[in-house]
Amino acid sequence: MFTKPxxxxxxxxxxxxxxxxxxxxxxxxxxxQIVTMSLLFAIATSGMNLIIGITGQAxxxxxxxxxxxxxxxxxxxxAGITFWLALPASALIAAFAGLLVGLxxxxxxxxxxxxxxxxxxxxxxxxxxxxxxxxxxHNGIFGIPRPSAIPxxxxxxxxxxxxxxxxxxxxxxxxxxxxxxxxxxxxxxxLSLMAVRNNEPLADSVGVNTFVTKLxxxxxxxxxxGLAGGLYAxxxxxxxxxxxxxxxxxNFLIFLILGGMATLPGPVVGAFAIxxxxxxxxxxxxxxxxxxxxxxxxxxxxFPQGFVGGLRLLNQKVVARxxxxxxxxxxxxx
Amino acid sequence: xxxxxxxxxxxVMFGSTYAIVALGLTLVMGILNIPNFAHGHLYMxxxxxxxxxMTSVGLAYWFALLLSVAALGVLGVLMERFVYRPxxxxxxxxxxxxxxxxxxxxxxxxxxxxxxxxxxxxxxxPQIFEVGGITMSLQRLLVIFGAVGLITALHLxxxxxxxxxxxxxxxxxxxxxxxxxxxxxxxxxxxxxxxxGTAAVAASFLTPIFMLSPxxxxxxxxxxxxxxxxxxxxxxxxxxxxxxxLGLIEALGGGYISAAYKDVFAFxxxxxxxxxxxxxxxxxxxx
Amino acid sequence: MLRVExxxxxxxxxxxxxxxxxxxxxxxxxxxxxPNGAGKSTVFNLITGTLRPTAGKVFISELxxxxxxxxxxxxxxxxxxxxxxxxxxxxxxxxxxxxxxxWRTRLGFWNTLFHTKTFKADQATAFQRAMExxxxxxxxxxxxxxxxxxxxxxxxxxxxGIALVSQPQILLLDEPxxxxxxxxxxxxxxxxxxxxxxxxxxxxxxxxxxxxxxxxDRIVVLNYGxxxxxxxxxxxxxxxxxxxxxxxxxxxx
Numbered sequence: 001m002f003t004k005p006x007x008x009x010x011x012x013x014x015x016x017x018x019x020x021x022x023x024x025x026x027x028x029x030x031x032x033q034i035v036t037m038s039l040l041f042a043i044a045t046s047g048m049n050l051i052i053g054i055t056g057q058a059x060x061x062x063x064x065x066x067x068x069x070x071x072x073x074x075x076x077x078x079a080g081i082t083f084w085l086a087l088p089a090s091a092l093i094a095a096f097a098g099l100l101v102g103l104x105x106x107x108x109x110x111x112x113x114x115x116x117x118x119x120x121x122x123x124x125x126x127x128x129x130x131x132x133x134x135x136x137x138h139n140g141i142f143g144i145p146r147p148s149a150i151p152x153x154x155x156x157x158x159x160x161x162x163x164x165x166x167x168x169x170x171x172x173x174x175x176x177x178x179x180x181x182x183x184x185x186x187x188x189x190x191l192s193l194m195a196v197r198n199n200e201p202l203a204d205s206v207g208v209n210t211f212v213t214k215l216x217x218x219x220x221x222x223x224x225x226g227l228a229g230g231l232y233a234x235x236x237x238x239x240x241x242x243x244x245x246x247x248x249x250x251n252f253l254i255f256l257i258l259g260g261m262a263t264l265p266g267p268v269v270g271a272f273a274i275x276x277x278x279x280x281x282x283x284x285x286x287x288x289x290x291x292x293x294x295x296x297x298x299x300x301x302x303f304p305q306g307f308v309g310g311l312r313l314l315n316q317k318v319v320a321r322x323x324x325x326x327x328x329x330x331x332x333x334x
Numbered sequence: 335x336x337x338x339x340x341x342x343x344x345x346v347m348f349g350s351t352y353a354i355v356a357l358g359l360t361l362v363m364g365i366l367n368i369p370n371f372a373h374g375h376l377y378m379x380x381x382x383x384x385x386x387x388m389t390s391v392g393l394a395y396w397f398a399l400l401l402s403v404a405a406l407g408v409l410g411v412l413m414e415r416f417v418y419r420p421x422x423x424x425x426x427x428x429x430x431x432x433x434x435x436x437x438x439x440x441x442x443x444x445x446x447x448x449x450x451x452x453x454x455x456x457x458x459x460p461q462i463f464e465v466g467g468i469t470m471s472l473q474r475l476l477v478i479f480g481a482v483g484l485i486t487a488l489h490l491x492x493x494x495x496x497x498x499x500x501x502x503x504x505x506x507x508x509x510x511x512x513x514x515x516x517x518x519x520x521x522x523x524x525x526x527x528x529x530x531g532t533a534a535v536a537a538s539f540l541t542p543i544f545m546l547s548p549x550x551x552x553x554x555x556x557x558x559x560x561x562x563x564x565x566x567x568x569x570x571x572x573x574x575x576x577x578x579x580l581g582l583i584e585a586l587g588g589g590y591i592s593a594a595y596k597d598v599f600a601f602x603x604x605x606x607x608x609x610x611x612x613x614x615x616x617x618x619x620x621x
Numbered sequence: 622m623l624r625v626e627x628x629x630x631x632x633x634x635x636x637x638x639x640x641x642x643x644x645x646x647x648x649x650x651x652x653x654x655x656p657n658g659a660g661k662s663t664v665f666n667l668i669t670g671t672l673r674p675t676a677g678k679v680f681i682s683e684l685x686x687x688x689x690x691x692x693x694x695x696x697x698x699x700x701x702x703x704x705x706x707x708x709x710x711x712x713x714x715x716x717x718x719x720x721x722x723x724w725r726t727r728l729g730f731w732n733t734l735f736h737t738k739t740f741k742a743d744q745a746t747a748f749q750r751a752m753e754x755x756x757x758x759x760x761x762x763x764x765x766x767x768x769x770x771x772x773x774x775x776x777x778x779x780x781x782g783i784a785l786v787s788q789p790q791i792l793l794l795d796e797p798x799x800x801x802x803x804x805x806x807x808x809x810x811x812x813x814x815x816x817x818x819x820x821x822x823x824x825x826x827x828x829x830x831x832x833x834x835x836x837x838d839r840i841v842v843l844n845y846g847x848x849x850x851x852x853x854x855x856x857x858x859x860x861x862x863x864x865x866x867x868x869x870x871x872x873x874x
Contacts, residue, residue, distance in 0.1 A: 058427045060434075110426050111369050111567070115559045118371075119601040122556055126598055180734060187740070188723050188747055189733040191712065195720045197425075198711045202703075205669060206783060207695035207724030216730055246552075250434055257431055286445045293439030300431045301420045 019171060023164040032163050034279065036235060038272045039170035040228050043177050045255045045267035047224030052253075053261035054185060055217040056197025058110055061101065061117035062252050064124040065222040067244020068094040069229025071128065074141040074239045083147035087230040094226025095219045102218045106211060121246050129241040140240030144233050166235045173231060174268070177224055181264060184220075193217050254292060258299055260308030269308055336467040341589040342582065347474045349581020350481030354536040355554060356561040356573035357488065358529035364505035364568030365525045366418060368426050371433035373533060374555015375440040376413075378548065380406045380534030381541040382444055385455045395458035399538040403531040410530030411523045418526075419519065437552075444548035452545035459542075477539045484535055485574060488528075492570070501525050505568055553597060560604040622647040622822060623699070623791055628667055628677030630660075630846075637663045638846040641677070645791065650817055651824045652833045655843035656866055661826045662704055664843070665793050669701050670694045681791075696724050700784035701793035704826075706776050710768040714760060714779060717768070718751035721783045754786040758812070774805040781812065785821070792816060794825040798832065810836055834858065842866070 026032045048062045072090025077083050105116040128135045135141065147169070149157040160169065184190055195203040196210050204210050233239050242248070259270020274292075281288050303310055359373045370376075383405050387398035417436055421429045459472035492498035504511040504521045512518050544550075561580055565572020580600055588596035623645040630638040638660045645651050653661050666672040668679050670691040678687045681697055689697075709717045726743035733740055755761040758778045763771060771779065777797060784792055797813070798806040810832055817823055827833050833840065833854065840857045842850040844866040850857050857863055 052427065056425060056427060058430045060430070111363075111367075111430075112563060114427075114430050115369060115556075115563060116604060119556055119560060119604055122553065123598050123601045126595065130595060183736060184730070184733055187733045188719050188726065188728045188744060189730060191716050191720045192723055194712060194716075195709055198709045199707060201671070201691075202707045202709065202783075203720070204691040205671070205695060205701060205703075206721040207692050207787065208720065209690075209692045220730070250438060253431065253434060286442060289438050289442035290446060293435045293437070293442055296435030296438065297417055297432045300428050300435065301417075304424070304428055 023167060029163060032167065034275060035272075036163070036167045036170050037232075038275055039167070039174050040232050040235065041252065041255060041275070042268040042271035043170075043174050043231070044225050044228035045252045045259070045271050046174075046177055046181055046264070047221040047228070048252050048256050049261065049264075049267045050181065050184075050193075050224070051217050051221035053256065053263075053266070054190065054197065055193040055214060057106070057214055057218065058114035059117045059218060059221065060114055060246070060249055060253075061121040061124075062221070062225050063246060063248030063250075064121035064244055065094040065098060065225035066229035066232070066248055066252075067124060067128060067239075067241075068097055069226030069231075070233040070239045070243045071135055071141070071229075072226070073230035073233040074144050075134065077145050077234065078141065078143070083145070083234055087227065087234075090230045091223050091226035094229070095223035098219045098222030099215070102215045106214045106218065118246065118249075121244075121249055125241050125245040128244045135241075138241060140238060140243075142238035144237045144239070146237075147234055170231055170235065173227065177227070178264060178268070185264065254296055256306075257296060257304075258306055260306030260310070261304070263306070263308040263312065266306055266308040270306070273307070337589065338586075339466065339468050341585045343468050343470060343474075344589075345582035345585030346578065347477050347581070348585060349578035350478050351536050351540050351577075352554075352557060352561055352581050353574045353577030354481050354484060354532050354539075355558045356565070356577045357485065357570060358532035358536075359558045360562045360565070360568055360570060360573040361501070361525055361532075362529045363562060365501065365508075365522055366429075368429045369433075369559055369562070369567075370413075370418075370526075370529070371430060371555065371559075372413070372437040372440060373529070373558060374551035374553070375437040376406060376409065376530045376551070377533040377537045377554060378444060378546075378551030379409065379440055380530070381455070381537035381546050381550070382448055382453075383534070384538040384541070385448075385453060385546055388455060395538075395542075399535065402534040402538055406530040406534040407527035410526035410528075413530070414523050414526035419522070437555075441548050441552070448546075448548070450548060452547045454545055455542045457542040471543070473539075473542050477543075480535070480539050484532065488532070489570075497524065557597075557600045560600045563604060564607055622682055623668070623824075624680040624683075625664070625668065626678045626680065628664070628674045628679065630663055630667055630672060631675040636846055638667065638674075641843075641846070641848055643841050643848060643851060645822060645824050646839075647790075647822050648817070648820070649822060649838040650813065650836055651822075652837035652840045653824065653826045653843065654828070654830075654833060654840060655849075658845075659843040660846040661843055662795055663846075665701060665795055665826065668694070668793065669699060692724070695787070695789075698788075698790035699793065700787065700789035700791070702777075702780045702784050702795055702797060704795045704799065706773075706780050708768050708776060708780060708783070713765050713767055714755070714771070715748070715751050715764040717779060717783055718754055718786045719747045721786045722747045722750050725787050750786055750788075754782045757785070757815070758782045774801055774808070777801070777809065778812065781809075781816075785816065789821060791822040791824065794823065796826055796828065798827065798829060806832060 022035065023032070026035065044062065044066050048059070051057050051059045069090045072093050073083065073086045076086035076089065101117065101120050105113050129138050131137070146166075147160045149159045151157045159165065185193075192203070192208050192213055195208055196213050200210050203213075229243065232243065255270030255274050256267055257270075258274055259268070260266025278288060278292075281291065284291065299306065305313060355373070355377055359370060362370050362373070380402050383402040384398045387393045387401050388395060391398075393401070413436065417432050418429060421432055457473055459476060461472040463470045463472070463475075492502060500511075500516055500521055501524070504516060504518055508518060511521070557580065561576035562573055565576035583599050583603070584596050587599045625644070626642050628638060628641045629636065641664065653664065655661055663672065667674050670686075670689050670693065673688045678685055680686065681699060684697070686694060686697055709720065726747055727739055728743050728747070732743075752761065752764065755764050758781070760775060760778060760782070763775070768776065781792075781794065781797060794813070798809050801809065806829065813823055813825070813836060837854055839851070839853055841848060842857060842860070842863050849862045849866060850860045852860075
């Protein structure tokens with residue numbers, strides 16, 4: 001399909017332009033909300049991609065760190081702290097929690113890490129549902145205020161109240177996250193993460209501190225999850241334990257695997273395509289999860305690269321075939 | 335004092351359930367080297383199948399239980415063949431994901447067929463005894479004695495039969511077993527069948543006392559992992575001991591400290607113990 | 622330069638290495654040979670931190686490195702290859718080398734995120750050093766290919782390159798010519814000699830006697846975890862203990 005890098009760059013530019021002008025042509029508030037939610041899920045799933053897809057560590061607590069970010073912003077802004085302080089603070093708390101969880105568990109085998117993170121997620125979910133004074137228990141916290149306006153010199157301020165403002169807030173942070181991830185992944189630092197995923201003993205023997213590498217990746221991923229959660233809290237206006245539960249983690253996982261692990265566009269594709277598909281499949285009711293559960297199994301066995309990964313492989317094959325044809329026929333390329 | 339003994343009794347009962355479920359899980363972990371995240375959901379389906387045979391087909395309790403064990407055995411074989419075996423040579427993380435897909439599927443299955451409200455299996459042994467101030471229902475006693483019976487039977491199976499020792503051989507050294515002509519795939523399938531079967535037994539014992547719901551397997555499954563990790567992956571004594579210890583901790587902690595946070599004890603203990611001894615209490619040292 | 626002192630390794634009742642002492646002298650090519658199961662790879666694992674010695678110590682330039690983790694050993698300038706060729710097979714050739722150079726750089730999270738001057742400089746240095754190594758190995762045209770595109774011998778060369786790219790003081794090679802035909806073996810032998818000419822000390826485990834006799838300055842012979850002979854090739858070849866251990870002789874490659 002797109003055999004030249006310029007094609008891909010053009011595609012991204014078109015998508016970006018469409019995204020920037022979306023508020024002008026979006027049909028109704030309900031769809032607008034779904035799109036904004038997908039932006040947030042894309043941020044969270046991109047974070048999950050870093051630890052699971054790039055570094056190869058099965059963290060199943062992603063929803064919990066998303067929840068920490070969400071509850072952090074909810075509690076702080078309701079207590080009067082400005083959103084612009086609450087958001088980074090909550091993300092940092094999520095990152096720090098990740099540090100505390102990762103320190104004892106990343107030294108162990110992969111299975112142990114997966115289970116421990118899963119259990120941590122459950123503990124957090126139970127605590128969120130029961131610590132009524134702090135988290136409002138099963139009812140959660142609502143009436144979370146929108147972010148305070150951004151002061152702009154000479155102009156006054158930009159209010160952040162409307163749905164469009166929330167959309168751009170989410171979009172802005174998604175672009176920021178993708179930019180940061182792009183820099184981190186396409187570098188020797190990124191290579192060291194992939195090295196740990198690919199062949200941990202070899203990475204160890206060539207001087208890579210695998211424990212620290214995994215820990216750093218985990219902490220960053222959780223920071224991103226916390227960031228997405230904090231945005232979620234102020235955009236939805238309410239949080240409840242379901243924002244911190246293992247279903248959230250499993251949702252992110254579905255977006256990640258179906259969209260394409262270890263690719264940067266994959267999580268974004270997944271976070272948009274899957275909720276849309278789920279919306280279309282509303283008529284199936286409870287049968288939806290039947291379908292998605294089975295789909296997840298089939299994809300991870302037969303198409304583990306997911307959608308974007310699959311496209312790239314296809315692309316490589318097309319390019320390789322063209323190169324063979326060129327060298328066989330002896331013609332110069334056009 | 336009475337409260338204490340009552341809690342101990344409850345703890346032993348829950349512990350029995352945990353022990354059986356953890357045992358099934360550790361059997362599979364020994365063979366597969368990765369945890370079957372869907373184990374808790376197999377337990378849940380086992381409970382529902384017993385319910386189905388008792389209420390829709392009208393069979394007696396023990397008959398329904400046996401059929402449930404058989405059905406789950408088949409389910410276990412299918413799972414091994416179509417979910418885990420294709421992922422043998424892939425990174426472990428792919429198997430985790432496949433397990434999660436399976437558990438989402440199983441939970442949805444229960445939801446679709448039986449609905450989300452809690453259901454109750456008619457209690458086949460509702461008689462109640464009072465001994466030394468402790469209230470015991472016959473069904474609860476059945477759980478305890480049934481568990482002991484099952485564990486003993488399994489122990490004999492593993493040590494005295496050829497099938498059982500073959501499973502242990504494969505668990506210890508898969509390649510070595512293959513070289514001696516053991517059909518490793520068949521052994522994996524059999525282990526899975528047994529594992530699922532035991533889950534069906536545990537569910538059938540426990541659900542007449544408590545309710546049946548599609549999500550009941552999730553937390554139980556996770557606790558089973560906690561037990562298996564604490565006891566050491568692949569260690570049967572570890573699973574059994576861990577199961578009873580957890581049952582007691584939960585009952586006593588739930589009774590004396592906090593009922594709401596009962597479930598947290600398990601997971602908290604996990605994080606604590608793993609930080610000190612990463613291979614679990616009975617675990618082997620892995621390279 | 623590298624000294625192994627009375628090292629013992631016990632595995633639950635099996636003694637893999639017993640009270641072993643020897644030294645690798647700077648600038649030499651030392652060969653470690655012995656029948657299968659003599660403990661040769663175990664010795665490498667004990668030096669590089671993959672295994673902890675049950676007793677004894679390992680020193681590099683009189684610095685005690687006993688039981689340090691492998692990544693710390695690597696940053697002491699001790700590199701190794703593995704008996705079964707170990708590569709990062711999900712990545713390209715050049716990536717394999719750049720990762721192995723990483724510990725010499727300051728390419729951590731912060732530098733990378735902010736694309737600092739340090740980042741740009743170190744990435745460039747790493748790339749340059751990786752290309753230099755590929756030239757040295759004769760693999761430069763394949764720099765951007767993925768591992769499956771390489772032949773078995775090229776993969777073994779790359780594995781040596783991964784160990785070399787960070788400019789180690791000493792290179793430990795575990796059966797670098799395992800499974801190769803004579804032509805390929807000769808190419809690797811030539812490569813090892815060039816490595817020594819560049820100033821790197823080499824210690825290799827090998828089974829191919831002809832190759833060893835022509836290449837090594839000194840030989841250490843192990844059997845059942847113990848050292849049974851040590852010295853220049855001529856002496857070792859005629860040592861009665863060695864001949865007995867290899868009853869029936871080795872197949873010359």
